[in-house]
Amino acid sequence: MRVTNQYIASIFAEIADLLDIAGENPFRVRAYRNAARTILSSSKNMADLVEEGFDLTTLRGIGKELSQKIIEIVQTGELSFLKRLKASSSPELETLLRIPGLGPRRVQQLHKELHINSLQDLKKALQKGDVEKLPGFGPKLIESIAKGLEEKTYEEKRYRLFEADPVAKEIIKSLKRSHRLLSIEIAGSIRRRRETVHDIDIVASCEAGSDMMDRFTTLQEVDKIIMKGPTRSSVTLKSGIQVDLRVVPKDAYGAALHHFTGSKAHNIALRKMAVKRGLKINEYGIFKADKRIAGKKEADIYKNLGLDYIEPEMRENRGEILLAGEHRLPRLIEEGEIRGDLHIHTTDSDGAGSLREMAMAAREKGYEYIAITDHTKHLTIAHGLDEKRVRKQLEVIDRLNEELEGITILKSAEVDILEDGRLDLPDTLLKELDLVVCAVHYKLKLSKKAQTRRILKAMEDPYFSILAHPTGRLIGLREPYEVDMEAVIKACTHRGCILELNAQPDRLDLTDIHCRMAKEAGVPIAISTDAHSVRDLDLMTYGIGQARRGWLEKSDVLNTKSLKELKKYLKKMRP
DNA sequence: GCCGTTTTCGGCCCGACTGTTTTCAGTCG
Numbered sequence: 294m295r296v297t298n299q300y301i302a303s304i305f306a307e308i309a310d311l312l313d314i315a316g317e318n319p320f321r322v323r324a325y326r327n328a329a330r331t332i333l334s335s336s337k338n339m340a341d342l343v344e345e346g347f348d349l350t351t352l353r354g355i356g357k358e359l360s361q362k363i364i365e366i367v368q369t370g371e372l373s374f375l376k377r378l379k380a381s382s383s384p385e386l387e388t389l390l391r392i393p394g395l396g397p398r399r400v401q402q403l404h405k406e407l408h409i410n411s412l413q414d415l416k417k418a419l420q421k422g423d424v425e426k427l428p429g430f431g432p433k434l435i436e437s438i439a440k441g442l443e444e445k446t447y448e449e450k451r452y453r454l455f456e457a458d459p460v461a462k463e464i465i466k467s468l469k470r471s472h473r474l475l476s477i478e479i480a481g482s483i484r485r486r487r488e489t490v491h492d493i494d495i496v497a498s499c500e501a502g503s504d505m506m507d508r509f510t511t512l513q514e515v516d517k518i519i520m521k522g523p524t525r526s527s528v529t530l531k532s533g534i535q536v537d538l539r540v541v542p543k544d545a546y547g548a549a550l551h552h553f554t555g556s557k558a559h560n561i562a563l564r565k566m567a568v569k570r571g572l573k574i575n576e577y578g579i580f581k582a583d584k585r586i587a588g589k590k591e592a593d594i595y596k597n598l599g600l601d602y603i604e605p606e607m608r609e610n611r612g613e614i615l616l617a618g619e620h621r622l623p624r625l626i627e628e629g630e631i632r633g634d635l636h637i638h639t640t641d642s643d644g645a646g647s648l649r650e651m652a653m654a655a656r657e658k659g660y661e662y663i664a665i666t667d668h669t670k671h672l673t674i675a676h677g678l679d680e681k682r683v684r685k686q687l688e689v690i691d692r693l694n695e696e697l698e699g700i701t702i703l704k705s706a707e708v709d710i711l712e713d714g715r716l717d718l719p720d721t722l723l724k725e726l727d728l729v730v731c732a733v734h735y736k737l738k739l740s741k742k743a744q745t746r747r748i749l750k751a752m753e754d755p756y757f758s759i760l761a762h763p764t765g766r767l768i769g770l771r772e773p774y775e776v777d778m779e780a781v782i783k784a785c786t787h788r789g790c791i792l793e794l795n796a797q798p799d800r801l802d803l804t805d806i807h808c809r810m811a812k813e814a815g816v817p818i819a820i821s822t823d824a825h826s827v828r829d830l831d832l833m834t835y836g837i838g839q840a841r842r843g844w845l846e847k848s849d850v851l852n853t854k855s856l857k858e859l860k861k862y863l864k865k866m867r868p
Numbered sequence: 869g870c871c872g873t874t875t876t877c878g879g880c881c882c883g884a885c886t887g888t889t890t891t892c893a894g895t896c897g
Binding site: 318319320321322323324325327328350353354355356357358359393394395396397398399428429430431432433434437481492494520521522524525526527537539552553555557560561562563564565567568573574575576577 | 870
């Protein structure tokens with residue numbers, strides 16, 4: 294069993310928590326957290342690197358000690374250091390860290406003074422009134438802890454981008470009515486277009502005497518105020534999501550926007566870089582010996598460090614800073630560069646719009662082409678098409694193509710990949726399609742080996758063009774099915790297949806890291822909405838966000854090609 | 869525990885807000 298990067302990172306994160314509670318050197322703790330982050334955001338698999346004998350100490354934040362530990366985890370599946378650590382402390386203490394108001398110092402205090410080892414212990418101690426006897430635990434803090442326990446805030450909730458994004462936009466709309474407002478923008482992970490976010494960050498600048506903070510904390514959707522200050526406030530909404538608002542003077546707006554866009558790892562890396570050059574960055578600007586040299590515009594932060602401007606989606610400290618210094622940043626794809634949509638359903642299977650309606654809507658969006666990809670017969674629940682119905686649909690498409698100006702309908706289907714790796718339609722029919730989109734829709738729980746073999750087998754079909762939603766996940770609802778993505782990408786390069794980035798915001802597979810892996814391997818990506826209605830065509834924006842997070846450029850994406858180029862490309866794929 | 873174009877030792881990003889305090893530690897982002 295090969296260990297994943299996530300697994301290794303989770304071990305290091307756990308060690309960091311335990312050392313933190315034990316009162317260890319905070320920088321040692323930080324070293325484990327940094328390493329966990331590095332591993333999690335690496336596009337390379339640690340297990341592979343170990344096998345290849347790669348020198349892990351060349352990775353940022355990983356030295357001799359942690360390199361050894363990674364090797365041990367890869368080779369044995371566990372880490373003796375963590376075992377020892379767990380044996381000498383109480384592993385459940387980590388959970389206490391997630392209660393608001395409790396950090397390592399206070400958890401340590403609870404443990405030492407009251408022998409509290411778990412949430413249960415804490416609950417009992419609270420009821421008995423033991424906790425309030427501890428120095429530093431006043432009534433407000435006790436209340437916060439009790440509430441945290443009751444509301445289970447220790448189970449961190451993340452919201453999917455498409456849930457948080459519209460809420461954020463609504464709040465901005467309300468706050469724009471504030472007096473003396475100069476600028477306001479969404480920052481944080483929404484601006485970086487992360488697939489899930491844990492809060493909404495907003496940055497604004499106002500002239501003196503603005504009523505914005507009061508307006509913010511009294512918004513109708515606000516459930517409770519976590520804190521309120523002149524420049525910074527936090528609230529939770531009735532829906533449970535937390536919103537932070539930061540208000541700064543206009544000369545600091547760019548710096549504040551940058552600071553609150555993050556990511557934390559990106560900001561830390563930049564600040565370290567600044568320190569080396571005798572500069573200092575904070576949310577008010579970039580400073581040389583206490584003198585502000587910039588801060589009004591976000592781009593000035595980068596400029597003063599000798600860096601090119603880095604798009605928010607790239608700010609994860611995954612190598613973008615280095616490239617910005619060498620003026621080699623990719624020029625990220627933009628929504629306007631998309632020329633068509635290659636995954637669209639109609640009323641013939643489980644879509645809500647007719648063929649004609651979908652085509653007209655796509656033309657309205659300025660597209661040159663769409664591919665109609667209704668389900669095939671195995672997917673009975675979606676009224677999948679058998680050969681006869683596919684042939685009938687092809688005739689309709691021919692007629693529509695003759696009739697409609699300004700849009701071309703490509704013939705396709707979302708063909709089921711059967712359990713044994715065969716496709717759900719015969720080659721004699723697939724041959725007549727312009728492209729063939731293939732996907733796994735059942736038997737999602739096969740072993741990684743079997744699932745990978747199934748997909749690779751399907752790719753051997755000479756008419757296989759695009760692998761749709763390559764991991765089958767539904768964010769927060771269904772885990773991705775197990776598949777060896779590296780093997781799939783490798784197979785794509787050999788067989789000339791394309792991977793789909795599914796723009797449905799609850800799917801968004803590929804992940805950002807998968808996108809980078811594909812890009813590095815030279816595998817083209819199709820960004821497709823998998824539209825089941827006319828409105829779904831607008832989901833493209835989420836796919837673009839994910840693609841940009843994966844560093845994709847126009848040239849990496851299949852459906853930025855003109856119809857002519859696309860047809861030529863598809864023809865070349867065929868035997 | 870990591871890291872180095874001043875360094876192999878001695879640093880390690882930075883500031884707001886809260887609560888419990890008489891000047892600040894802890895938490896959070």
